[in-house]
Amino acid sequence: MGIQEQYRSEAAGLLSSGAVKLVIGFGEGSTVERRRPVFVRTPAETERLVLDGGCVANLSTYLLTEGLLSDGKSVAVFLKPDGIRSINILAAEAQLNPEQVVIFGFDIEEGQVRALEGRKASDFAPVIGVAKAAGLSAELQKEAELLDQISAAERFEYWKDQFSKCIKCYACRQVCPMCYCRRCIVDVNQPQWVNTSSHTLGNFEWNIVRAFHLAGRCVACGGCDRSCPVNIPLRLINHRMAKEVLDAFDYYAGECAEQKPVLATFRQDDPETFIL
Amino acid sequence: MAKIGVFVCHCGENIASMVDTANLVAAISEHPGVEICLEYKYFCSDPGQETVKRAVREHNLTGVVVAACSPRMHEQTFRKACAEAGLNPYMLELANIREQCSWVHTDKEEATEKAIEITRSLVEKVKRNNKLYPISVPVTRRAMVIGGGIAGIQAALDIASAGREVVLVEREPSIGGHMSQISETFPTLDCSQCILTPRMVEAVQHPNITVMTYSEVEEVDGYIGNFTVKVRRKARYVRMETCTGCGDCIQKCPVKKIPSEFECGLGNRSAIYTPFAQAVPNVPVIDRSRCTYFKNGKCAICKKTCQIDSIDFDQQDTIETIEVGAIVVATGFQVQNTSLYGEYGYGRYKDVITGLHFERLASASGPTAGKILRPSDGKQPETVVFIQCAGSRDVSKGVRYCSKICCMYTAKHAMLYAHKVHDGDTKIFYMDIRAAGKGYDEFTRRAIEEDHAGYVRGRVSKLYEENGKLIVRGVDMLLGRPVEVAADMVVLATAMVPQPDAKEFAKIIGIGYDEYGFFNEAHLKLRPVETATAGIYLAGACQSPKDIPDSVSQASAAAAKILGLFSREHLEREPVVATVSDSTCAGCWGCATACPYNAIDQRDITDRNGNVIKRVASVNPGLCQGCGTCVSFCRSNSIDLAGFTEKQIFAEVMAL
Ligand SMILES: Cc1cc2nc3c(=O)[nH]c(=O)nc-3n(C[C@H](O)[C@H](O)[C@H](O)COP(=O)(O)OP(=O)(O)OC[C@H]3O[C@@H](n4cnc5c(N)ncnc54)[C@H](O)[C@@H]3O)c2cc1C
Ligand code: SF4
Ligand code: SF4
Numbered sequence: 050m051g052i053q054e055q056y057r058s059e060a061a062g063l064l065s066s067g068a069v070k071l072v073i074g075f076g077e078g079s080t081v082e083r084r085r086p087v088f089v090r091t092p093a094e095t096e097r098l099v100l101d102g103g104c105v106a107n108l109s110t111y112l113l114t115e116g117l118l119s120d121g122k123s124v125a126v127f128l129k130p131d132g133i134r135s136i137n138i139l140a141a142e143a144q145l146n147p148e149q150v151v152i153f154g155f156d157i158e159e160g161q162v163r164a165l166e167g168r169k170a171s172d173f174a175p176v177i178g179v180a181k182a183a184g185l186s187a188e189l190q191k192e193a194e195l196l197d198q199i200s201a202a203e204r205f206e207y208w209k210d211q212f213s214k215c216i217k218c219y220a221c222r223q224v225c226p227m228c229y230c231r232r233c234i235v236d237v238n239q240p241q242w243v244n245t246s247s248h249t250l251g252n253f254e255w256n257i258v259r260a261f262h263l264a265g266r267c268v269a270c271g272g273c274d275r276s277c278p279v280n281i282p283l284r285l286i287n288h289r290m291a292k293e294v295l296d297a298f299d300y301y302a303g304e305c306a307e308q309k310p311v312l313a314t315f316r317q318d319d320p321e322t323f324i325l
Numbered sequence: 326m327a328k329i330g331v332f333v334c335h336c337g338e339n340i341a342s343m344v345d346t347a348n349l350v351a352a353i354s355e356h357p358g359v360e361i362c363l364e365y366k367y368f369c370s371d372p373g374q375e376t377v378k379r380a381v382r383e384h385n386l387t388g389v390v391v392a393a394c395s396p397r398m399h400e401q402t403f404r405k406a407c408a409e410a411g412l413n414p415y416m417l418e419l420a421n422i423r424e425q426c427s428w429v430h431t432d433k434e435e436a437t438e439k440a441i442e443i444t445r446s447l448v449e450k451v452k453r454n455n456k457l458y459p460i461s462v463p464v465t466r467r468a469m470v471i472g473g474g475i476a477g478i479q480a481a482l483d484i485a486s487a488g489r490e491v492v493l494v495e496r497e498p499s500i501g502g503h504m505s506q507i508s509e510t511f512p513t514l515d516c517s518q519c520i521l522t523p524r525m526v527e528a529v530q531h532p533n534i535t536v537m538t539y540s541e542v543e544e545v546d547g548y549i550g551n552f553t554v555k556v557r558r559k560a561r562y563v564r565m566e567t568c569t570g571c572g573d574c575i576q577k578c579p580v581k582k583i584p585s586e587f588e589c590g591l592g593n594r595s596a597i598y599t600p601f602a603q604a605v606p607n608v609p610v611i612d613r614s615r616c617t618y619f620k621n622g623k624c625a626i627c628k629k630t631c632q633i634d635s636i637d638f639d640q641q642d643t644i645e646t647i648e649v650g651a652i653v654v655a656t657g658f659q660v661q662n663t664s665l666y667g668e669y670g671y672g673r674y675k676d677v678i679t680g681l682h683f684e685r686l687a688s689a690s691g692p693t694a695g696k697i698l699r700p701s702d703g704k705q706p707e708t709v710v711f712i713q714c715a716g717s718r719d720v721s722k723g724v725r726y727c728s729k730i731c732c733m734y735t736a737k738h739a740m741l742y743a744h745k746v747h748d749g750d751t752k753i754f755y756m757d758i759r760a761a762g763k764g765y766d767e768f769t770r771r772a773i774e775e776d777h778a779g780y781v782r783g784r785v786s787k788l789y790e791e792n793g794k795l796i797v798r799g800v801d802m803l804l805g806r807p808v809e810v811a812a813d814m815v816v817l818a819t820a821m822v823p824q825p826d827a828k829e830f831a832k833i834i835g836i837g838y839d840e841y842g843f844f845n846e847a848h849l850k851l852r853p854v855e856t857a858t859a860g861i862y863l864a865g866a867c868q869s870p871k872d873i874p875d876s877v878s879q880a881s882a883a884a885a886k887i888l889g890l891f892s893r894e895h896l897e898r899e900p901v902v903a904t905v906s907d908s909t910c911a912g913c914w915g916c917a918t919a920c921p922y923n924a925i926d927q928r929d930i931t932d933r934n935g936n937v938i939k940r941v942a943s944v945n946p947g948l949c950q951g952c953g954t955c956v957s958f959c960r961s962n963s964i965d966l967a968g969f970t971e972k973q974i975f976a977e978v979m980a981l
């Protein structure tokens with residue numbers, strides 16, 4: 050039995066025993082390579098679940114749907130290691146109870162799906178440990194370094210160009226599991242900190258604010274980058290912030306549910322080079 | 326409708342010489358909402374304040390901006406003036422056109438333009454100010470003194486004698502600090518122990534003082550008037566309640582060859598020990614790392630010896646939580662580790678010692694019973710070389726400052742040596758003799774004139790051993806020629822440096838420190854005893870190098886500050902506190918983690934039937950210090966700070 054079948058039958062079992070009330074997984078999309086989220090509530094429907102190399106989205110976002118977890122019942126969800134890390138962050142930030150989340154863990158290597166051992170977020174600590182040890186994505190690092198090689202003025206021009214495309218659709222925000230605020234900073238209009246009109250200043254403000262709000266929280270699932278309709282390389286900004294907190298504070302977002310937010314804490318041996 | 330009064334101060338020439346105040350007044354008078362704009366030479370003067378008050382009354386002003394100096398200087402002055410004129414004192418803002426403008430610019434036209442912008446921006450802020458009312462909080466009228474050296478003891482005695490409770494926390498087994506190690510004291514040459522021990526005894530016997538020795542502060546929470554301190558009482562393995570201090574256990578302990586910290590390694594102690602004979606309290610401790618019983622469960626001779634069964638190997642560290650209203654930090658200093666000075670051979674040659682070693686040699690209660698005998702062979706040295714500024718005033722060794730006491734104690738050492746070794750010879754290499762202080766210059770003159778201290782102005786370049794002598798090579802700068810002395814002993818006047826853990830300790834209790842690790846005062850000249858953290862005060866050498874008279878004076882000053890604080894049962898606190906917006910808070914608790922004062926709790930919001938529908942952050946106004954950390958942390962801007970609301974700050978920024 051392949052993992053797809055194995056997970057289908059386990060999902061059916063969980064639903065029929067009542068252990069979970071809902072399974073969030075992947076189903077067929079509009080084209081062969083595309084997968085879209087499906088929400089399965091009965092054992093029969095588990096037939097719709099698909100698991101293959103196209104299942105890249107971080108489905109943890111859907112767990113925060115208003116009221117979904119408030120009855121205390123459990124929900125199962127298909128997650129890659131990045132998604133599991135976001136469960137840890139959401140647990141650390143008191144947005145969900147990790148005990149209510151049953152995980153169908155998997156990873157994709159060269160288009161092939163591999164099952165990951167475990168059911169609760171904490172079971173995957175070894176997997177996340179290996180990911181941290183392997184470091185941030187080498188591919189992204191290479192891309193980011195190209196930007197480091199040009200002068201500050203050129204870099205500014207580059208981002209100005211990129212941001213000028215932003216149409217303020219906030220798709221990046223909607224797709225991100227960590228953008229759960231009840232009222233996003235862009236929606237504050239008393240006072241209006243972020244200019245909402247789509248011109249250079251407002252676009253800069255929005256993208257910089259978003260980058261800071263995800264610093265030390267982004268798990269590099271790539272959701273924002275994929276969802277951006279005008280192809281702003283958001284991955285590079287996120288990667289840069291992740292690298293900063295890893296290098297400066299040895300902080301890898303979503304390591305465990307007890308992790309304290311990096312920007313709200315300090316250690317006695319923090320380098321402080323930017324303060325003194 | 327806003328009716329703002331703006332008062333432009335010249336500060337004599339301080340502002341007027343660089344800012345065209347007439348232009349400033351003209352520009353601001355035009356600004357919407359400004360009812361009246363006046364200029365004057367000194368608004369902080371009586372007539373100046375009267376002008377402000379009159380304007381408030383006559384024009385029914387709703388807000389006041391004084392364009393003058395930093396709010397740190399005169400905010401209180403003008404708040405008071407506003408209150409006396411019937412305006413809520415928090416409807417006042419100071420536009421700083423002095424420190425942030427006239428003092429730092431050289432182009433009058435540009436400075437004037439900047440002053441206009443700064444003032445305009447504060448006018449926009451004050452339009453959005455809200456009336457605020459001070460918060461009253463109770464004061465716990467008990468003080469904690471951390472560090473039981475002479476400074477700590479003095480502060481504790483002064484507070485206690487005025488009728489307030491004091492907890493004195495000392496991390497060593499006995500109080501006393503460095504003064505207990507010193508032989509005789511400059512500038513009077515009275516015996517250090519003889520003047521110190523009565524104070525130690527008075528402290529421990531004082532009904533208002535609780536002395537906690539062998540104890541360390543682990544955590545400080547709270548704020549002025551209401552601190553909660555966690556103190557770890559380290560296990561002594563000897564019961565304080567029953568031990569009579571007879572010392573039988575110390576006599577019988579077979580592990581005797583441990584270099585004594587108190588004697589700077591010149592003498593030995595046993596595994597169960599009191600650091601020195603007059604220790605207070607006179608209750609020994611067991612050094613776990615050296616005790617045979619703790620190594621292999623055998624021995625326990627001390628336990629067998631003790632007639633009243635006061636030895637308790639099972640004792641554990643205990644944590645005590647103590648509520649206090651104010652804290653004095655008096656954690657003292659250390660003598661610099663001289664291994665930095667390879668050229669002076671410290672650590673390589675046994676007879677190269679520090680000033681503190683010399684104190685022990687000269688001390689009647691020391692390892693040589695007060696005879697000056699050199700460590701290597703116990704012989705009396707015939708020639709002694711003293712090297713001043715060994716570490717101090719030396720950028721390459723990381724100590725740029727003057728340690729202040731070394732000139733004096735070196736003169737003292739030369740005198741003590743002359744008194745004890747009549748035909749001995751001294752050479753003192755020095756850069757300058759700094760002897761400012763009552764009776765100090767007279768003291769060094771006496772060393773030179775009566776006790777023939779041989780001062781040589783110049784630095785030592787090399788020190789090596791040859792035929793049992795320490796050859797000291799240097800220059801005599803006054804004569805402009807090299808000197809070479811064959812010495813029997815060399816004494817280094819090493820720098821006074823902060824405690825090695827000073828920076829960590831400062832972080833624990835929440836005070837600032839300088840580049841070296843000495844604790845920072847709130848203002849070097851005007852508030853030298855306070856720290857920037859309200860309710861925490863400094864005394865003694867933990868702030869900067871100090872001798873005994875300076876340490877004691879500062880300790881009494883800190884006590885006076887605290888007694889002033891304790892004179893009232895309640896304290897008025899600034900109403901600048903944070904509030905959370907329940908509707909938008911996402912309950913991520915980031916703010917609660919970030920708050921340095923632990924002022925943020927969780928609060929449940931319930932429906933009519935009492936079901937929890939939401940859990941949000943909630944600020945305790947009694948604890949909040951208005952630092953704004955939470956405001957900057959909250960991603961969804963769900964926290965606002967009274968007096969510095971987002972609307973105010975936004976208006977301020979947008980007016981620039
Ligand atoms: C060689 C030498 C000779 C001197 N001779 C003279 C002299 O003749 N005349 C004179 O006026 N001055 C002299 N001095 C200076 C004098 O020693 C100091 O001025 C004085 O000791 C300062 O007192 P203090 O209480 O501030 O610090 P200390 O004496 O250092 O006392 C600090 C106390 O705090 C304790 N402590 C530290 N950290 C903690 C903590 N975290 N928790 C709890 N407790 C803690 C320490 O154990 C210590 O007991 C001399 C100094 C030296 C080095
Ligand atoms: S961008 Fe910031 S404020 Fe907006 S939803 Fe994301 S984290 Fe919250
Ligand atoms: S910021 Fe983008 S890449 Fe990072 S966690 Fe959110 S959606 Fe994923």
Ligand code: SF4
Binds near residue numbers: 912916942961962
């Ligand atoms: S940081 Fe903001 S959203 Fe998070 S708990 Fe505090 S007030 Fe609420």
Ligand code: SF4
Binds near residue numbers: 920921923948951
């Ligand atoms: S302003 Fe916020 S962070 Fe600062 S003390 Fe008050 S509650 Fe704590």
